[in-house]
Amino acid sequence: MLVRDIVKTLDAEILTGEENLELDIQAGCGADLMSDVMAFVKDNVILLTGLINVQVVRTAEMMDIKVVCFVRGKQPTEQIIELAKSKGITILSTKNPMFIACGLLYKAGLTGRGVWD
Amino acid sequence: MSGQKVTLRYTIAAEDFISAGEASSHVKKTLNKLGIRHELIKRFTIAMYEAEINTVIHASGGEAYVEITPEKLMVKISDNGPGIPDIEKAMMEGWSTAPEHIREMGFGAGMGLPNMKRYADDLAVESEVGVGTVVTITVYLS
Numbered sequence: 001m002l003v004r005d006i007v008k009t010l011d012a013e014i015l016t017g018e019e020n021l022e023l024d025i026q027a028g029c030g031a032d033l034m035s036d037v038m039a040f041v042k043d044n045v046i047l048l049t050g051l052i053n054v055q056v057v058r059t060a061e062m063m064d065i066k067v068v069c070f071v072r073g074k075q076p077t078e079q080i081i082e083l084a085k086s087k088g089i090t091i092l093s094t095k096n097p098m099f100i101a102c103g104l105l106y107k108a109g110l111t112g113r114g115v116w117d
Numbered sequence: 118m119s120g121q122k123v124t125l126r127y128t129i130a131a132e133d134f135i136s137a138g139e140a141s142s143h144v145k146k147t148l149n150k151l152g153i154r155h156e157l158i159k160r161f162t163i164a165m166y167e168a169e170i171n172t173v174i175h176a177s178g179g180e181a182y183v184e185i186t187p188e189k190l191m192v193k194i195s196d197n198g199p200g201i202p203d204i205e206k207a208m209m210e211g212w213s214t215a216p217e218h219i220r221e222m223g224f225g226a227g228m229g230l231p232n233m234k235r236y237a238d239d240l241a242v243e244s245e246v247g248v249g250t251v252v253t254i255t256v257y258l259s
Contacts, residue, residue: 035228038163039235051223055170058138059223062145062166064159079135 001025001110003067003090006046009108010094010101012069016081017090020066027112030071030102034059042112048101052076057083057091066090071098123151123185129169129194131178134222140181141166144192151185153258160236161190161256167229168194168252174219175199176250189238190256200246207242208234 004021007014014021026044031037032051037059046067049056052074060068068084069092070076076084076091084091094101125147127140145162165181172179176198184191201207208230215225234240239255 032223033226033228034223035167035226035232038167038232039228049223053222054135055138055223058142058166061142062138062159062163064155 001105001108003046005108006067006069006105006110007092009104010069010092010096012092012094015076015091015093016085017067017088019088020090023066023090025067025110028102028105028110029065030098037065038063046105046110048098048105050074050098052080054080054083056080057087057089060084060089061087067092069094069101071096071101123147123183125181125183125185127181127183129172129178129181129196131173133178134173137170137173138166141169144183148185148190153185153190157190157256157258161192161254164233164236164240164254164256165192165194167232168192168254170224171229171252172196172198174215174225179249187258189258191253193251193253195249195251197249200248200250201242201244202246204242204244 003023025046027042028046029040030048032049034055045065047065048069048071050071067090071094073095081091130136141162148158176196179196182193206212210231211227213225213227219225237254238257241253244250
């Protein structure tokens with residue numbers, strides 16, 4: 001699923017990283033716990049989270065996650081957006097809560113699974 | 118890589134949650150430049166990042182020493198923190214002594230050491246209560 005279509009599906013705002021709109025995303029990970037995200041190994045993933053701090057971007061960087069969407073209308077600080085920009089990570093924000101955001105993406109066909117051991 | 122050894126040293130700032138991860142980020146950049154395989158870089162830097170975060174959470178910072186050779190990627194992260202009384206317990210998923218404010222930041226759920234073990238080829242944890250902890254993470258390149 002293209003990032004462009006994810007933006008539409010979630011009615012999300014693009015805060016930085018328009019250059020990734022044509023990326024093809026295979027799976028989603030919804031989590032507020034960054035160590036859980038790091039146990040989730042898969043490429044081409046979108047991370048949906050309600051957690052707002054710079055470590056979300058650091059986690060995305062380490063995991064090669066190119067798209068992060070903050071749920072429940074949360075607005076990241078300028079510092080978070082700047083760090084994401086410098087790492088080439090797209091930041092989205094949607095007013096949808098976590099469960100609904102994940103559900104909308106799943107319904108739209110983003111059904112890839114992560115690899116848990 | 119042309120057969121030589123690359124070493125990097127970092128100071129991990131004390132209780133600075135904002136800059137935590139900068140060392141791992143710099144290592145990732147360096148490994149990318151050296152042309153190391155993507156999947157190995159990911160495994161190595163995730164493990165190092167978890168160790169870096171742990172140092173900030175539990176030990177008010179520490180030091181990281183990275184060695185890159187044609188055979189392996191190795192990082193030794195050392196601190197002068199409180200030490201780990203029971204390493205076996207600390208290796209269990211979900212076992213944590215992190216304070217509440219760290220959990221609110223998305224860490225401290227008892228996944229740090231298990232994640233390091235998951236991604237490293239070798240993980241060594243040496244710790245003495247009241248003295249400190251040394252975590253050595255190795256990922257082999259061949």
